[in-house]
Amino acid sequence: MKHTITNILLLSAVAVALGACASKKPASQATASIEDRNAAAASSQSDAGKAGKDDVVARTMDDDGSGDVAGAPAARQIFFDLDQYTIKAAYQPVVQATADFLKSRPKVKLIVQGNTDDRGSREYNLSLGQKRAEAVRKALGVLGVADDRVEAVSFGEEKPMAECANESCWSKNRRADIVYQAR
Amino acid sequence: MTRLLRSLLLTLLCPAFFGAVAQAAEPLSVEIVGAGASQIPIAIAPLSSEPLLPEGLSDVVAADLNRSGLFRLIDASAISPRPADIAQLNVAEWRNRGTDAMLIGRVNPLPGGKWEIQVRLVDLAKGSQLLGLSYSIEGRQVRTTAHKIADAVFEKLTGVPGVFSTRIAYVTRQAKRFELLVADADGFNPKPVFTSAEPIISPRWSPDGGRLAYVSFERKKPVVVVQTLNNGQRQVVADFRGSNSAPAWSPDGSRLAVTLTRDGSSQIYLMPATGGVPERLMKTSPANDTEAMFSADGKFIFFTSDRGGGPQVYRIATNGGTAERLTFEGDYNVSPRPTPDGRGFVFIQRYAGKFRVMVQDLVNRQVLPLTEGPADESPSLAPNGQLVLFGRLLGGRGELSAVSIDGRTRQRLSLSAGDAREPAWGPLGQ
Structure with a gap:
Protein backbone atom coordinates (compact mmCIF):
# COMPACT_ATOMS: atom_id res chain seq x y z
CA MET A 1 0.00 0.00 0.00
CA LYS A 2 2.68 2.44 1.02
CA HIS A 3 4.77 1.50 -1.97
CA THR A 4 1.85 1.99 -4.28
CA ILE A 5 1.15 5.41 -2.91
CA THR A 6 4.81 6.32 -3.25
CA ASN A 7 4.77 5.09 -6.81
CA ILE A 8 1.66 7.06 -7.62
CA LEU A 9 3.19 10.20 -6.14
CA LEU A 10 6.46 9.68 -8.00
CA LEU A 11 4.72 9.10 -11.28
CA SER A 12 2.43 12.01 -10.62
CA ALA A 13 5.51 14.15 -10.33
CA VAL A 14 6.67 12.81 -13.67
CA ALA A 15 3.26 13.61 -15.06
CA VAL A 16 3.42 17.15 -13.73
CA ALA A 17 6.82 17.65 -15.27
CA LEU A 18 5.73 16.28 -18.60
CA GLY A 19 2.60 18.37 -18.55
CA ALA A 20 4.68 21.47 -17.99
CA CYS A 21 6.64 20.63 -21.13
CA ALA A 22 3.35 20.64 -23.00
CA SER A 23 4.10 17.36 -24.64
CA LYS A 24 1.36 16.10 -26.89
CA LYS A 25 2.61 12.55 -26.70
CA PRO A 26 1.38 10.17 -24.08
CA ALA A 27 4.03 9.45 -21.54
CA SER A 28 5.82 6.25 -22.29
CA GLN A 29 8.43 6.46 -19.59
CA ALA A 30 6.71 3.94 -17.46
CA THR A 31 8.52 0.70 -17.71
CA ALA A 32 7.75 -2.87 -18.60
CA SER A 33 5.67 -4.05 -15.72
CA ILE A 34 2.90 -1.51 -15.80
CA GLU A 35 -0.78 -1.58 -15.68
CA ASP A 36 -2.94 1.20 -17.01
CA ARG A 37 -4.60 2.70 -13.99
CA ASN A 38 -6.13 5.79 -15.59
CA ALA A 39 -9.49 5.82 -13.97
CA ALA A 40 -8.32 4.98 -10.53
CA ALA A 41 -5.27 7.20 -10.67
CA ALA A 42 -7.33 10.15 -11.82
CA SER A 43 -9.84 9.75 -9.06
CA SER A 44 -7.28 9.48 -6.32
CA GLN A 45 -4.57 11.72 -7.79
CA SER A 46 -6.08 15.01 -8.82
CA ASP A 47 -2.64 16.47 -9.51
CA ALA A 48 -2.16 14.15 -12.41
CA GLY A 49 -5.48 15.17 -13.86
CA LYS A 50 -4.74 18.87 -13.52
CA ALA A 51 -1.31 18.64 -15.00
CA GLY A 52 -2.25 17.04 -18.26
CA LYS A 53 -5.82 16.00 -18.48
CA ASP A 54 -5.79 15.43 -22.20
CA ASP A 55 -2.29 14.55 -23.14
CA VAL A 56 -0.41 13.11 -20.20
CA VAL A 57 -1.32 9.79 -18.76
CA ALA A 58 -0.22 8.93 -15.26
CA ARG A 59 0.48 5.30 -14.81
CA THR A 60 1.23 3.37 -11.70
CA MET A 61 3.60 0.47 -11.62
CA ASP A 62 2.44 -2.93 -10.65
CA ASP A 63 3.47 -3.70 -7.16
CA ASP A 64 5.03 -6.92 -5.95
CA GLY A 65 1.72 -8.57 -5.47
CA SER A 66 1.42 -7.93 -1.79
CA GLY A 67 0.08 -4.43 -2.22
CA ASP A 68 -3.06 -2.98 -3.61
CA VAL A 69 -5.07 -3.05 -6.80
CA ALA A 70 -6.76 0.22 -7.57
CA GLY A 71 -10.52 0.17 -7.74
CA ALA A 72 -10.81 -2.99 -5.71
CA PRO A 73 -13.57 -3.08 -3.12
CA ALA A 74 -12.53 -1.52 0.16
CA ALA A 75 -14.13 -4.18 2.33
CA ARG A 76 -11.56 -6.94 2.56
CA MET B 1 19.57 -19.67 43.03
CA THR B 2 17.94 -16.52 41.90
CA ARG B 3 18.20 -15.44 38.31
CA LEU B 4 19.97 -12.27 39.26
CA LEU B 5 22.54 -14.04 41.36
CA ARG B 6 23.11 -16.63 38.70
CA SER B 7 23.49 -14.03 35.99
CA LEU B 8 25.89 -12.12 38.16
CA LEU B 9 27.87 -15.24 38.88
CA LEU B 10 28.05 -16.21 35.25
CA THR B 11 29.01 -12.72 34.26
CA LEU B 12 31.86 -12.79 36.72
CA LEU B 13 32.95 -16.19 35.52
CA CYS B 14 33.01 -15.52 31.84
CA PRO B 15 33.10 -11.84 30.92
CA ALA B 16 34.70 -12.57 27.55
CA PHE B 17 31.88 -14.88 26.60
CA PHE B 18 29.22 -12.37 27.53
CA GLY B 19 30.94 -9.66 25.57
CA ALA B 20 31.12 -11.87 22.53
CA VAL B 21 27.48 -12.74 22.39
CA ALA B 22 26.05 -9.46 23.57
CA GLN B 23 25.35 -8.23 20.05
CA ALA B 24 24.02 -11.53 18.77
CA ALA B 25 21.47 -12.43 21.40
CA GLU B 26 20.87 -12.43 25.10
CA PRO B 27 21.52 -15.76 26.78
CA LEU B 28 18.75 -17.61 28.46
CA SER B 29 18.90 -17.82 32.19
CA VAL B 30 17.55 -20.77 34.08
CA GLU B 31 15.63 -20.81 37.29
CA ILE B 32 14.45 -23.95 39.00
CA VAL B 33 11.02 -23.49 40.52
CA GLY B 34 10.53 -26.96 41.98
CA ALA B 35 12.45 -30.07 42.84
CA GLY B 36 12.04 -33.81 42.58
CA ALA B 37 11.17 -35.95 45.58
CA SER B 38 14.18 -38.25 45.64
CA GLN B 39 17.45 -36.57 44.78
CA ILE B 40 20.93 -38.05 44.74
CA PRO B 41 23.20 -36.10 47.10
CA ILE B 42 26.42 -35.23 45.29
CA ALA B 43 29.39 -32.92 45.89
CA ILE B 44 31.27 -31.38 43.00
CA ALA B 45 34.70 -30.29 44.24
CA PRO B 46 36.64 -27.58 42.43
CA LEU B 47 39.43 -29.25 40.47
CA SER B 48 43.00 -28.97 41.61
CA SER B 49 44.62 -26.11 39.64
CA GLU B 50 41.23 -25.24 38.09
CA PRO B 51 41.91 -21.46 38.29
CA LEU B 52 44.45 -21.97 35.50
CA LEU B 53 41.56 -22.49 33.07
CA PRO B 54 40.15 -19.44 31.26
CA GLU B 55 36.73 -20.13 32.78
CA GLY B 56 35.19 -22.26 35.48
CA LEU B 57 34.52 -25.94 34.86
CA SER B 58 33.36 -27.60 38.09
CA ASP B 59 30.67 -24.98 38.68
CA VAL B 60 29.23 -25.68 35.21
CA VAL B 61 29.10 -29.40 36.03
CA ALA B 62 27.37 -28.57 39.32
CA ALA B 63 24.87 -26.22 37.65
CA ASP B 64 24.01 -28.86 35.03
CA LEU B 65 23.35 -31.57 37.60
CA ASN B 66 21.40 -29.18 39.81
CA ARG B 67 19.24 -28.11 36.87
CA SER B 68 18.22 -31.71 36.16
CA GLY B 69 16.36 -31.80 39.47
CA LEU B 70 17.64 -35.32 40.14
CA PHE B 71 20.54 -34.23 42.33
CA ARG B 72 20.95 -32.42 45.62
CA LEU B 73 24.23 -30.56 45.64
CA ILE B 74 26.38 -30.62 48.76
CA ASP B 75 28.58 -27.53 48.75
CA ALA B 76 32.27 -28.39 48.34
CA SER B 77 33.43 -25.07 46.96
CA ALA B 78 35.62 -24.32 50.00
CA ILE B 79 37.38 -27.71 50.14
CA SER B 80 41.09 -27.28 50.90
CA PRO B 81 43.36 -28.63 49.68
CA ARG B 82 41.52 -29.61 46.52
CA PRO B 83 41.77 -33.39 46.13
CA ALA B 84 43.12 -34.55 42.78
CA ASP B 85 42.91 -38.26 43.62
CA ILE B 86 40.91 -40.47 45.95
CA ALA B 87 44.00 -40.79 48.16
CA GLN B 88 43.77 -37.05 48.84
CA LEU B 89 40.05 -37.17 49.69
CA ASN B 90 38.73 -37.54 53.22
CA VAL B 91 36.04 -40.02 52.23
CA ALA B 92 34.62 -40.47 55.73
CA GLU B 93 34.22 -36.73 56.28
CA TRP B 94 32.22 -36.27 53.10
CA ARG B 95 30.18 -39.40 53.68
CA ASN B 96 29.27 -37.98 57.09
CA ARG B 97 28.04 -34.82 55.42
CA GLY B 98 25.40 -36.93 53.70
CA THR B 99 27.00 -37.11 50.28
CA ASP B 100 26.66 -40.33 48.27
CA ALA B 101 28.98 -39.38 45.44
CA MET B 102 31.70 -36.80 44.85
CA LEU B 103 33.46 -35.52 41.77
CA ILE B 104 37.12 -34.60 42.16
CA GLY B 105 40.00 -34.08 39.76
CA ARG B 106 42.82 -31.95 38.46
CA VAL B 107 43.85 -29.63 35.67
CA ASN B 108 47.30 -30.08 34.08
CA PRO B 109 48.64 -27.46 31.69
CA LEU B 110 49.87 -28.93 28.41
CA PRO B 111 52.17 -27.34 25.81
CA GLY B 112 50.52 -25.12 23.18
CA GLY B 113 47.92 -23.53 25.45
CA LYS B 114 46.10 -26.79 26.06
CA TRP B 115 45.00 -28.49 29.23
CA GLU B 116 44.50 -31.99 30.46
CA ILE B 117 41.37 -32.42 32.58
CA GLN B 118 41.17 -35.49 34.81
CA VAL B 119 38.04 -36.19 36.82
CA ARG B 120 37.02 -39.06 39.06
CA LEU B 121 33.55 -39.82 40.37
CA VAL B 122 33.85 -41.37 43.81
CA ASP B 123 31.36 -43.69 45.49
CA LEU B 124 31.69 -42.43 49.07
CA ALA B 125 30.02 -45.47 50.61
CA LYS B 126 32.75 -47.71 49.23
CA GLY B 127 35.50 -45.15 48.83
CA SER B 128 36.01 -46.42 45.28
CA GLN B 129 36.03 -44.89 41.83
CA LEU B 130 32.80 -45.07 39.82
CA LEU B 131 34.13 -43.25 36.81
CA GLY B 132 37.49 -41.88 35.66
CA LEU B 133 37.69 -39.55 32.67
CA SER B 134 40.49 -37.62 31.02
CA TYR B 135 40.21 -34.91 28.37
CA SER B 136 42.78 -32.93 26.43
CA ILE B 137 41.21 -29.59 25.57
CA GLU B 138 41.75 -26.04 24.38
CA GLY B 139 40.62 -23.06 26.40
CA ARG B 140 37.46 -22.53 24.34
CA GLN B 141 36.32 -26.08 25.14
CA VAL B 142 35.94 -25.67 28.89
CA ARG B 143 32.14 -25.38 28.94
CA THR B 144 31.73 -28.14 26.37
CA THR B 145 33.92 -30.41 28.48
CA ALA B 146 32.02 -29.54 31.64
CA HIS B 147 28.76 -30.55 29.89
CA LYS B 148 30.34 -33.83 28.77
CA ILE B 149 31.48 -34.58 32.32
CA ALA B 150 28.00 -33.77 33.64
CA ASP B 151 26.52 -36.11 31.00
CA ALA B 152 28.82 -38.94 32.11
CA VAL B 153 28.08 -38.39 35.81
CA PHE B 154 24.35 -38.20 35.12
CA GLU B 155 24.37 -41.43 33.14
CA LYS B 156 26.52 -43.25 35.71
CA LEU B 157 24.25 -42.32 38.60
CA THR B 158 20.80 -42.44 36.95
CA GLY B 159 21.28 -44.98 34.18
CA VAL B 160 19.96 -42.51 31.61
CA PRO B 161 22.10 -40.50 29.16
CA GLY B 162 22.56 -36.85 30.14
CA VAL B 163 21.45 -34.11 27.78
CA PHE B 164 23.75 -31.31 28.98
CA SER B 165 25.83 -31.40 25.77
CA THR B 166 22.80 -31.09 23.52
CA ARG B 167 21.47 -27.95 21.89
CA ILE B 168 18.08 -26.32 21.69
CA ALA B 169 16.49 -24.21 18.98
CA TYR B 170 13.86 -21.55 19.62
CA VAL B 171 12.37 -18.42 18.12
CA THR B 172 12.46 -14.94 19.59
CA ARG B 173 10.40 -11.96 18.61
CA GLN B 174 11.49 -8.40 19.25
CA ALA B 175 9.05 -5.89 17.86
CA LYS B 176 8.58 -7.13 14.28
CA ARG B 177 11.82 -9.05 14.08
CA PHE B 178 11.71 -12.81 14.33
CA GLU B 179 14.87 -14.77 14.98
CA LEU B 180 15.53 -18.50 14.97
CA LEU B 181 18.35 -19.31 17.38
CA VAL B 182 20.36 -22.32 18.44
CA ALA B 183 21.85 -22.41 21.95
CA ASP B 184 23.42 -24.89 24.32
CA ALA B 185 20.89 -26.78 26.44
CA ASP B 186 21.66 -24.44 29.36
CA GLY B 187 20.81 -21.40 27.23
CA PHE B 188 24.42 -20.35 26.74
CA ASN B 189 26.05 -19.60 23.44
CA PRO B 190 22.94 -18.51 21.51
CA LYS B 191 23.61 -18.15 17.78
CA PRO B 192 21.17 -16.72 15.28
CA VAL B 193 20.28 -19.14 12.50
CA PHE B 194 17.76 -17.09 10.55
CA THR B 195 16.26 -13.63 11.01
CA SER B 196 13.09 -12.41 9.33
CA ALA B 197 10.49 -9.67 9.44
CA GLU B 198 7.91 -12.44 9.08
CA PRO B 199 7.01 -15.10 11.65
CA ILE B 200 9.00 -18.31 12.07
CA ILE B 201 7.44 -21.37 13.73
CA SER B 202 7.89 -25.11 14.25
CA PRO B 203 11.67 -25.61 14.17
CA ARG B 204 12.56 -29.32 14.08
CA TRP B 205 16.05 -30.85 14.32
CA SER B 206 17.23 -33.40 11.81
CA PRO B 207 18.14 -36.64 13.63
CA ASP B 208 21.87 -35.96 13.14
CA GLY B 209 21.56 -32.40 14.49
CA GLY B 210 23.00 -30.92 11.31
CA ARG B 211 19.87 -29.32 9.87
CA LEU B 212 16.77 -27.53 11.04
CA ALA B 213 13.44 -27.70 9.27
CA TYR B 214 11.05 -24.86 10.08
CA VAL B 215 8.10 -22.88 8.84
CA SER B 216 8.80 -19.38 7.54
CA PHE B 217 6.27 -16.80 6.38
CA GLU B 218 8.87 -15.00 4.26
CA ARG B 219 6.87 -15.60 1.05
CA LYS B 220 3.75 -13.99 2.55
CA LYS B 221 2.48 -17.46 3.35
CA PRO B 222 3.86 -20.40 5.28
CA VAL B 223 6.55 -22.42 3.49
CA VAL B 224 8.81 -25.17 4.84
CA VAL B 225 12.55 -24.46 4.86
CA VAL B 226 15.45 -26.81 5.60
CA GLN B 227 18.60 -25.03 6.73
CA THR B 228 22.03 -26.62 7.11
CA LEU B 229 23.59 -25.29 10.29
CA ASN B 230 27.30 -25.45 9.51
CA ASN B 231 27.05 -23.36 6.32
CA GLY B 232 23.74 -21.54 6.75
CA GLN B 233 22.45 -22.83 3.43
CA ARG B 234 18.67 -22.62 3.17
CA GLN B 235 16.35 -24.55 0.91
CA VAL B 236 12.62 -24.00 0.61
CA VAL B 237 11.51 -27.63 0.36
CA ALA B 238 7.74 -27.06 0.39
CA ASP B 239 6.13 -24.05 -1.29
CA PHE B 240 3.03 -25.54 -2.82
CA ARG B 241 -0.24 -23.77 -3.50
CA GLY B 242 -1.84 -22.92 -0.17
CA SER B 243 -0.10 -23.35 3.18
CA ASN B 244 2.95 -25.49 3.91
CA SER B 245 3.77 -26.29 7.52
CA ALA B 246 4.45 -28.70 10.41
CA PRO B 247 7.68 -30.39 9.27
CA ALA B 248 8.77 -33.60 11.02
CA TRP B 249 11.86 -35.67 10.27
CA SER B 250 11.81 -39.40 9.73
CA PRO B 251 14.26 -41.06 12.17
CA ASP B 252 16.74 -41.76 9.35
CA GLY B 253 16.68 -38.11 8.26
CA SER B 254 15.74 -38.94 4.68
CA ARG B 255 12.12 -37.83 4.69
CA LEU B 256 9.92 -35.08 6.04
CA ALA B 257 6.29 -35.28 6.97
CA VAL B 258 4.66 -31.92 6.17
CA THR B 259 1.17 -30.45 6.23
CA LEU B 260 0.04 -29.08 2.87
CA THR B 261 -3.29 -27.60 1.82
CA ARG B 262 -2.88 -28.10 -1.93
CA ASP B 263 -5.92 -30.40 -1.92
CA GLY B 264 -8.08 -27.92 0.02
CA SER B 265 -7.97 -29.10 3.61
CA SER B 266 -4.82 -29.55 5.71
CA GLN B 267 -3.35 -32.97 4.96
CA ILE B 268 -0.15 -34.80 5.88
CA TYR B 269 2.30 -35.65 3.11
CA LEU B 270 5.65 -37.41 3.06
CA MET B 271 8.43 -36.02 0.92
CA PRO B 272 12.22 -36.26 0.53
CA ALA B 273 13.96 -33.99 3.05
CA THR B 274 15.92 -32.48 0.16
CA GLY B 275 12.72 -31.44 -1.61
CA GLY B 276 10.73 -33.28 -4.24
CA VAL B 277 7.32 -34.76 -4.81
CA PRO B 278 5.06 -35.01 -1.75
CA GLU B 279 2.89 -38.09 -1.35
CA ARG B 280 -0.27 -37.89 0.68
CA LEU B 281 -0.19 -40.12 3.75
CA MET B 282 -3.93 -40.72 4.05
CA LYS B 283 -5.73 -40.67 0.72
CA THR B 284 -9.20 -40.60 2.21
CA SER B 285 -8.82 -38.47 5.29
CA PRO B 286 -12.11 -36.73 5.89
CA ALA B 287 -10.93 -33.68 7.81
CA ASN B 288 -7.93 -31.58 8.80
CA ASP B 289 -4.79 -33.47 9.75
CA THR B 290 -1.61 -31.76 10.91
CA GLU B 291 1.27 -31.78 13.46
CA ALA B 292 2.75 -35.07 12.26
CA MET B 293 5.57 -36.55 14.33
CA PHE B 294 7.34 -39.86 13.75
CA SER B 295 7.70 -42.37 16.55
CA ALA B 296 11.33 -43.02 17.51
CA ASP B 297 11.34 -46.32 15.60
CA GLY B 298 9.76 -44.63 12.56
CA LYS B 299 6.90 -47.13 12.43
CA PHE B 300 4.15 -44.70 13.38
CA ILE B 301 3.16 -41.13 12.67
CA PHE B 302 1.37 -39.33 15.47
CA PHE B 303 -0.80 -36.41 14.40
CA THR B 304 -3.63 -34.05 15.30
CA SER B 305 -6.94 -34.39 13.45
CA ASP B 306 -10.41 -32.90 13.77
CA ARG B 307 -12.04 -35.85 12.01
CA GLY B 308 -14.02 -36.56 15.17
CA GLY B 309 -15.22 -32.96 15.56
CA GLY B 310 -12.68 -31.28 17.82
CA PRO B 311 -8.95 -31.83 17.57
CA GLN B 312 -7.67 -35.14 18.98
CA VAL B 313 -4.44 -37.11 18.80
CA TYR B 314 -4.23 -40.09 16.44
CA ARG B 315 -1.54 -42.33 15.11
CA ILE B 316 -1.19 -44.30 11.92
CA ALA B 317 1.39 -46.78 10.65
CA THR B 318 3.87 -44.95 8.44
CA ASN B 319 3.17 -47.55 5.72
CA GLY B 320 -0.53 -46.76 5.85
CA GLY B 321 -3.48 -48.54 7.36
CA THR B 322 -6.13 -47.23 9.70
CA ALA B 323 -5.65 -44.26 11.99
CA GLU B 324 -6.12 -45.01 15.67
CA ARG B 325 -7.52 -42.37 17.99
CA LEU B 326 -5.41 -42.04 21.15
CA THR B 327 -6.96 -39.21 23.21
CA PHE B 328 -10.49 -39.26 24.58
CA GLU B 329 -10.51 -36.91 27.56
CA GLY B 330 -11.67 -33.40 26.73
CA ASP B 331 -12.44 -31.72 23.42
CA TYR B 332 -9.02 -30.29 22.56
CA ASN B 333 -5.90 -32.47 22.49
CA VAL B 334 -3.12 -31.38 20.14
CA SER B 335 0.65 -31.33 19.41
CA PRO B 336 1.57 -34.98 20.10
CA ARG B 337 5.27 -35.80 20.62
CA PRO B 338 6.08 -39.50 21.00
CA THR B 339 8.60 -40.27 23.77
CA PRO B 340 12.03 -41.63 22.72
CA ASP B 341 11.35 -44.96 24.50
CA GLY B 342 8.16 -45.50 22.49
CA ARG B 343 6.13 -45.90 25.65
CA GLY B 344 3.96 -42.84 25.38
CA PHE B 345 3.55 -39.33 24.10
CA VAL B 346 3.44 -35.80 25.39
CA PHE B 347 0.74 -33.43 24.13
CA ILE B 348 -1.20 -30.27 24.89
CA GLN B 349 -4.70 -30.45 26.34
CA ARG B 350 -7.23 -27.70 26.82
CA TYR B 351 -8.80 -28.23 30.21
CA ALA B 352 -11.22 -25.73 31.75
CA GLY B 353 -10.01 -23.13 29.26
CA LYS B 354 -6.37 -23.68 30.14
CA PHE B 355 -3.76 -25.24 27.88
CA ARG B 356 -1.46 -27.60 29.71
CA VAL B 357 1.27 -30.13 28.96
CA MET B 358 0.17 -33.74 29.38
CA VAL B 359 1.78 -37.15 29.10
CA GLN B 360 -0.04 -40.33 28.12
CA ASP B 361 1.19 -43.89 28.52
CA LEU B 362 0.43 -45.99 25.45
CA VAL B 363 0.57 -49.23 27.42
CA ASN B 364 -1.72 -48.53 30.35
CA ARG B 365 -3.45 -45.45 28.83
CA GLN B 366 -2.74 -43.44 31.96
CA VAL B 367 -2.89 -39.68 31.33
CA LEU B 368 -1.09 -37.22 33.63
CA PRO B 369 -0.88 -33.43 33.61
CA LEU B 370 2.67 -32.08 33.77
CA THR B 371 1.74 -28.39 33.99
CA GLU B 372 -1.30 -26.29 34.88
CA GLY B 373 -1.13 -23.84 32.00
CA PRO B 374 -2.77 -21.45 31.39
CA ALA B 375 -1.16 -21.03 27.97
CA ASP B 376 1.42 -23.77 27.43
CA GLU B 377 2.27 -24.87 23.90
CA SER B 378 4.80 -26.51 21.57
CA PRO B 379 6.23 -29.25 23.81
CA SER B 380 9.58 -30.79 22.86
CA LEU B 381 11.10 -33.80 24.57
CA ALA B 382 14.74 -33.99 25.58
CA PRO B 383 16.42 -36.82 23.65
CA ASN B 384 16.71 -38.87 26.86
CA GLY B 385 12.98 -38.49 27.44
CA GLN B 386 13.46 -37.02 30.91
CA LEU B 387 12.46 -33.39 30.34
CA VAL B 388 9.87 -31.58 28.27
CA LEU B 389 10.74 -28.13 27.00
CA PHE B 390 7.72 -26.01 26.11
CA GLY B 391 6.60 -22.47 25.40
CA ARG B 392 4.27 -20.57 27.66
CA LEU B 393 2.53 -17.26 27.23
CA LEU B 394 2.60 -14.98 30.24
CA GLY B 395 1.07 -11.55 29.94
CA GLY B 396 1.40 -11.59 26.18
CA ARG B 397 5.08 -12.49 26.37
CA GLY B 398 6.47 -15.92 25.60
CA GLU B 399 8.99 -17.74 27.72
CA LEU B 400 10.51 -21.19 27.67
CA SER B 401 10.03 -23.66 30.46
CA ALA B 402 11.00 -27.24 31.09
CA VAL B 403 9.28 -29.85 33.21
CA SER B 404 10.52 -33.32 34.11
CA ILE B 405 8.55 -36.22 32.62
CA ASP B 406 7.20 -37.05 36.08
CA GLY B 407 6.03 -33.45 36.50
CA ARG B 408 8.08 -32.97 39.68
CA THR B 409 10.80 -30.59 38.56
CA ARG B 410 10.20 -27.34 36.75
CA GLN B 411 12.64 -24.87 35.30
CA ARG B 412 12.10 -21.55 33.69
CA LEU B 413 14.38 -20.30 30.95
CA SER B 414 13.73 -16.65 30.39
CA LEU B 415 15.30 -14.20 28.03
CA SER B 416 16.21 -10.91 29.55
CA ALA B 417 14.61 -9.15 26.59
CA GLY B 418 12.04 -10.06 23.98
CA ASP B 419 9.83 -12.97 23.71
CA ALA B 420 10.86 -16.62 23.28
CA ARG B 421 8.72 -19.40 21.84
CA GLU B 422 8.71 -22.56 19.75
CA PRO B 423 11.46 -24.52 21.52
CA ALA B 424 12.91 -27.67 19.97
CA TRP B 425 15.36 -29.91 21.78
CA GLY B 426 18.15 -31.25 19.60
CA PRO B 427 19.40 -34.83 19.45
CA LEU B 428 22.13 -36.52 21.50
CA GLY B 429 25.69 -36.73 20.28
CA GLN B 430 25.88 -33.57 18.18
Missing part, protein backbone atom coordinates in the same frame (compact mmCIF):
# COMPACT_ATOMS: atom_id res chain seq x y z
CA GLN A 77 -12.09 -8.56 5.89
CA ILE A 78 -14.49 -11.27 6.92
CA PHE A 79 -14.80 -12.03 10.61
CA PHE A 80 -15.74 -15.38 12.08
CA ASP A 81 -17.21 -16.62 15.35
CA LEU A 82 -15.18 -18.75 17.73
CA ASP A 83 -14.37 -22.14 16.20
CA GLN A 84 -16.51 -21.20 13.19
CA TYR A 85 -15.60 -21.34 9.52
CA THR A 86 -18.84 -20.45 7.79
CA ILE A 87 -19.26 -16.99 6.33
CA LYS A 88 -21.94 -15.09 8.19
CA ALA A 89 -24.71 -13.45 6.16
CA ALA A 90 -23.40 -10.04 7.18
CA TYR A 91 -20.25 -10.69 5.15
CA GLN A 92 -21.96 -12.06 2.03
CA PRO A 93 -21.85 -8.57 0.43
CA VAL A 94 -18.07 -8.55 0.89
CA VAL A 95 -17.80 -11.85 -0.96
CA GLN A 96 -20.19 -10.66 -3.66
CA ALA A 97 -18.31 -7.39 -4.22
CA THR A 98 -15.04 -9.30 -4.40
CA ALA A 99 -16.44 -11.73 -6.95
CA ASP A 100 -17.91 -8.89 -9.04
CA PHE A 101 -14.60 -7.06 -9.06
CA LEU A 102 -12.67 -10.18 -10.07
CA LYS A 103 -15.07 -10.73 -12.96
CA SER A 104 -14.55 -7.16 -14.15
CA ARG A 105 -10.76 -7.48 -13.91
CA PRO A 106 -9.74 -10.80 -15.41
CA LYS A 107 -6.02 -10.28 -14.73
CA VAL A 108 -6.38 -9.71 -11.03
CA LYS A 109 -5.77 -12.58 -8.65
CA LEU A 110 -6.08 -12.67 -4.94
CA ILE A 111 -4.84 -14.39 -1.85
CA VAL A 112 -7.18 -15.07 1.01
CA GLN A 113 -5.28 -15.18 4.31
CA GLY A 114 -7.01 -16.99 7.14
CA ASN A 115 -6.29 -15.96 10.73
CA THR A 116 -7.12 -17.17 14.22
CA ASP A 117 -6.80 -15.93 17.75
CA ASP A 118 -3.68 -16.94 19.68
CA ARG A 119 -5.09 -19.61 21.94
CA GLY A 120 -3.90 -23.17 21.46
CA SER A 121 -1.48 -24.89 19.12
CA ARG A 122 0.18 -22.68 16.50
CA GLU A 123 0.17 -25.44 13.92
CA TYR A 124 -3.42 -26.45 14.60
CA ASN A 125 -4.36 -22.78 14.37
CA LEU A 126 -2.73 -22.70 10.95
CA SER A 127 -5.13 -25.42 9.84
CA LEU A 128 -8.07 -23.49 11.33
CA GLY A 129 -7.02 -20.29 9.56
CA GLN A 130 -6.81 -22.35 6.39
CA LYS A 131 -10.43 -23.46 6.85
CA ARG A 132 -11.50 -19.81 7.01
CA ALA A 133 -9.50 -18.93 3.91
CA GLU A 134 -10.90 -21.99 2.11
CA ALA A 135 -14.45 -20.98 3.04
CA VAL A 136 -13.93 -17.63 1.33
CA ARG A 137 -12.29 -19.25 -1.70
CA LYS A 138 -15.18 -21.68 -2.08
CA ALA A 139 -17.76 -18.91 -1.68
CA LEU A 140 -16.05 -16.99 -4.50
CA GLY A 141 -16.09 -20.19 -6.57
CA VAL A 142 -19.83 -20.50 -6.09
CA LEU A 143 -20.15 -16.97 -7.46
CA GLY A 144 -18.25 -17.99 -10.58
CA VAL A 145 -14.67 -17.01 -9.82
CA ALA A 146 -12.23 -19.44 -11.43
CA ASP A 147 -10.37 -21.65 -8.99
CA ASP A 148 -6.90 -20.64 -10.16
CA ARG A 149 -7.49 -16.96 -9.37
CA VAL A 150 -7.80 -17.40 -5.65
CA GLU A 151 -5.14 -18.91 -3.37
CA ALA A 152 -6.20 -19.73 0.17
CA VAL A 153 -3.36 -19.56 2.70
CA SER A 154 -3.19 -19.32 6.46
CA PHE A 155 -1.29 -17.19 8.92
CA GLY A 156 -2.82 -19.01 11.85
CA GLU A 157 -2.26 -16.95 14.98
CA GLU A 158 0.94 -15.36 13.69
CA LYS A 159 -0.50 -12.11 12.29
CA PRO A 160 -2.92 -10.76 14.87
CA MET A 161 -4.60 -7.42 14.20
CA ALA A 162 -4.50 -6.94 17.94
CA GLU A 163 -2.48 -8.47 20.75
CA CYS A 164 -5.03 -9.60 23.23
CA ALA A 165 -6.26 -11.31 26.31
CA ASN A 166 -10.04 -11.03 26.06
CA GLU A 167 -12.89 -12.00 23.79
CA SER A 168 -13.64 -8.59 22.29
CA CYS A 169 -10.04 -8.47 21.15
CA TRP A 170 -9.71 -12.12 20.08
CA SER A 171 -12.68 -11.69 17.77
CA LYS A 172 -10.64 -9.20 15.71
CA ASN A 173 -8.12 -11.92 15.01
CA ARG A 174 -10.59 -14.52 13.80
CA ARG A 175 -10.77 -13.31 10.27
CA ALA A 176 -9.93 -13.80 6.62
CA ASP A 177 -8.09 -11.00 4.81
CA ILE A 178 -8.51 -10.52 1.09
CA VAL A 179 -5.27 -9.40 -0.54
CA TYR A 180 -5.39 -8.43 -4.22
CA GLN A 181 -2.54 -9.20 -6.52
CA ALA A 182 -2.25 -7.32 -9.78
CA ARG A 183 0.40 -9.68 -11.09
